[in-house]
Amino acid sequence: MSEAKVQTGPLVDPYGSTRDDCAVIALKQVTREYAGHGSVVRALGDATFSIVAGEWVAITGPSGSGKSTLVNLIGCLDRPTSGELKIDNVDVASMSATELDRFRADKIGFIFQQFHLIPYLSALENVMLAQYFHSMTDEAEARAALERVGLDKRVSHLPSELSGGEQQRVCIARALINNPPVLLADEPTGNLDAANQTIVAELLQDLHRNGHTIVMVTHDPEMAGLAQRRIALSHGKVFCHPVGGPMVTLRR
Ligand SMILES: Nc1ncnc2c1ncn2[C@@H]1O[C@H](COP(=O)(O)OP(=O)(O)O)[C@@H](O)[C@H]1O
Numbered sequence: 001m002s003e004a005k006v007q008t009g010p011l012v013d014p015y016g017s018t019r020d021d022c023a024v025i026a027l028k029q030v031t032r033e034y035a036g037h038g039s040v041v042r043a044l045g046d047a048t049f050s051i052v053a054g055e056w057v058a059i060t061g062p063s064g065s066g067k068s069t070l071v072n073l074i075g076c077l078d079r080p081t082s083g084e085l086k087i088d089n090v091d092v093a094s095m096s097a098t099e100l101d102r103f104r105a106d107k108i109g110f111i112f113q114q115f116h117l118i119p120y121l122s123a124l125e126n127v128m129l130a131q132y133f134h135s136m137t138d139e140a141e142a143r144a145a146l147e148r149v150g151l152d153k154r155v156s157h158l159p160s161e162l163s164g165g166e167q168q169r170v171c172i173a174r175a176l177i178n179n180p181p182v183l184l185a186d187e188p189t190g191n192l193d194a195a196n197q198t199i200v201a202e203l204l205q206d207l208h209r210n211g212h213t214i215v216m217v218t219h220d221p222e223m224a225g226l227a228q229r230r231i232a233l234s235h236g237k238v239f240c241h242p243v244g245g246p247m248v249t250l251r252r
């Protein structure tokens with residue numbers, strides 16, 4: 001299968017600025033530099049692109065290319081050195097740290113490679129903890145979220161009593177529970193065997209079909225192939241692959 005053409009030249013979104021109107025994530029000339037050790041590292045340079053509601057985008061690139069830097073910015077864990085970053089039409093640059101914490105809880109559902117579940121809380125309690133930090137707990141809703149990811153028979157299990165795939169499904173339930181406009185997944189299948197990768201991939205496909213916006217960092221070409229579009233990073237520069245780029249069939 002031939003590779004889709006990588007956009008070169010000016011680093012602009014191939015869809016142009018008209019997409020900004022309905023963009024749930026919009027970056028304009030976003031740069032993130034790290035100062036220290038007597039030098040400045042430009043981890044992300046002049047990134048300009050947007051992601052519209054309902055899109056599934058894969059962020060790819062070799063180690064050190066700026067993926068974590070970009071994810072930290074989109075996840076409101078960090079702010080750009082310069083440029084404009086809007087999440088759900090709100091510019092995050094001007095927010096205080098406290099406002100950013102609140103904003104993050106509202107807007108972003110995180111799915112991590114390392115799961116980051118609280119080991120002494122059950123699956124249900126882990127999901128309810130996310131509700132607690134957002135607003136108030138609602139056990140019935142938390143149970144429904146676990147049922148949605150096929151874990152209705154595992155609500156009382158501790159993380160150590162769950163398989164890797166089941167733990168990742170708890171994370172997905174936790175990410176969904178406050179109904180955020182963006183699901184941000186960092187190597188969601190990085191720690192899973194092939195069978196569990198398939199289960200999680202199918203779950204993400206299901207969420208995408210149901211209108212969720214998914215931004216996913218992955219090294220795995222099969223996972224990247226499931227997304228509608230790829231944003232490839234190389235030495236902190238962004239290259240957007242158009243829709244209809246290389247699609248890879250999921251291994252069965
Ligand atoms: N806190 C930091 N301080 C200094 N340099 C950093 C920091 N975080 C990342 N970098 C540098 O920025 C570049 C991009 O890093 P990163 O975003 O972690 O890449 P990736 O996730 O693609 O591996 C690397 O050269 C890395 O060494």
Ligand SMILES: [Mg+2]
Pocket residue numbers: 067068069
């Ligand atoms: Mg990284």
